[in-house]
Amino acid sequence: MPELKQKNTSISTQALNTLVESYLHAPSPALAKTLHAILAEWESEQEQPLPPHILDKAVEQSPVAISITDLNANILYANGCFTEVTGYLPEEIVGKNESVLSYKSTPPEVYQELWQALMAKQRWSGVLVNKRKDESRYLAELCITPVLDSHGEPTHYLGIHRDITSVFALQQQVKNQKALIETVLDSIPAAMAVLDDERKVLLDNQAYRKLVGDLRGKEAAHLLLDEIGKEDAGFAALLERRQSFQDIEVSCVVREREEPRWFLLTGIWFREQASTADAFFSGEKVPYLLLVAQEITAQKQQQELIRRNAMRALMAEEERTQEVRETLAAAVYQLESPFNMLNAVLDMLQRREGSNAMDGTLLGVLGEVREQGLSTLKNLHNAIPNATATEPATLNLNRIVHDVLLVSTERLLSEGIVIDWQPVPTLPPLYGWEPKLRSMVKQLLDNAIEAISASDESRREILLQTSADEGWVCFSISDSGPGIPEALRLKVFEPFFSTRAPGGGRHTGMGLSLVQEVVNRHAGTIEIDPDYSDGCRVLIRFPVDKQ
Secondary structure: OOOOOOOOOOOOHHHHHHHHHHHHHOOHHHHHHHHHHHHHHHHHHHOOOOOHHHHHHHHHOOOOEEEEEOOOOEEEEEOHHHHHHHOOOHHHHOOOEHHHHEOOOOOHHHHHHHHHHHHOOOOEEEEEEEEOOOOOEEEEEEEEEEEEOOOOOEEEEEEEEEEOHHHHHHHHHHHHHHHHHHHHHHHOOOEEEEEOOOOOEEEEOHHHHHHHHHOOOOOHHHHHHHHHHHHOOOHHHHHHOOOOEEEEEEEEOOOOOOOOEEEEEEEEEEEEEOOOOOHHHHOOEEEEEEEEEEEOHHHHHHHHHHHHHHHHHHHHHHHHHHHHHHHHHHHHHHHHHHHHHHHHHHHHHHHOOOOOHHHHHHHHHHHHHHHHHHHHHHHHHHHOOOOOOOOOEEEOHHHHHHHHHHHHHHHHHHHOOEEEEEOOOOOOOEEEOHHHHHHHHHHHHHHHHHHHHOOOOOOOEEEEEEEEOOOEEEEEEEEOOOOOOHHHOOHHHOOOOOOOOOOOOOOOOOHHHHHHHHHHHOOOEEEEOOOOOOOEEEEEEEEOOOO
């Protein structure tokens, strides 16, 4: 059956009776023929043109102001909504020119554009400032269309307009609030940005845009979030679950060959009503991330300076203590040899006791000397300062080497030595005593500096490297000094042995023996590389996190 058109929806009673009668008594072919005839009659009725009074009522009852004018803009017709908007009754406005609604604050250029479009037989739309009958002003969103005859010539103008004053006020309020929000955001020194669920930046402030400029167009939010992800494997899952986070420190290199800049990141997730058509009834909400990046580079540099000075003072104290320990240990070591000889003499005289009076007198004198000597050795032992007691912990060897280099910078510069520091980016953890490991690296670095200083080589370089090798943390230090002869590569680890000339160093020759003691305490290995010919290279290996 053809679709019923909503024009004339009534069917005559006679037609309905005929249809029912045919349905009850006629065989099926007759029913089909009767139905066809009735439908043809009904469709013929539907194709009649829309009654004029329907069109009149539609225009009169339209919710927008409609007016029809002649070509001189004299009003010939105005509907009911026109009266509601302007305050003019039909009998008051018909015959008057549309200009009675015009207000002087509308620029003349707008009217010139309007009439140019109408003269060209084109539709014009725009906004005018109009005045009502009571002289109050309102914003009229207006559309004027030329009514053309069969020859394409205009005969009338059809004007449709509505009062958008409240809409304009709301729009301005939104703009003002947006401007206020942007002003407040721009006054905040921290970089702020709002990201959608696809990490697209929708709103930012001036500090954020400056940071993007420093990054030469790279999206700062992406860089900072990615940097956190590199340092914290669980951060990606945190973002995936849309969980907020607070005060996470992250560093990134903003410009090449510059020190890293530090930021304190806070992320707050919130949801907003979706603006799509589908969300009108569903109330769907869209997640957004407010990212706040507060730069703390200056604070971190200050903290690092304080830490560096404290480290320098601590290491200087450790070094002074170590020098005292070495000096006293050397004194004890040197005194123990004569006392061993004295003990041997006493043993011999005791075996000969009674042979003559002189031996007895000598034995008594030597016994007193031995007792006084043992007391002196005991006092020297007690005077040796103990190393600072610390608890073992999980450490990063890269950080320890970095700290030693920081406190040794001034000496390296004064000696004109070039440092090449090549740490592996990711180093397994090492379990041990930080002060001892720091003292080990410092001792090796001091030995390398003194070896280069005593050399006539023009090349003055020290190379430090770390690496990981199947459960081992490896560290090596190479210098361009004269090197160590093969015959002495084991002897240098003996206490009080030194390849330097007497008075050629600040230490007593306990350096490498103490280094070996630290390595042994951490279950590691140490050797002088026999295949290195450009100076000296010391190789050290520690087991990974072996407690």
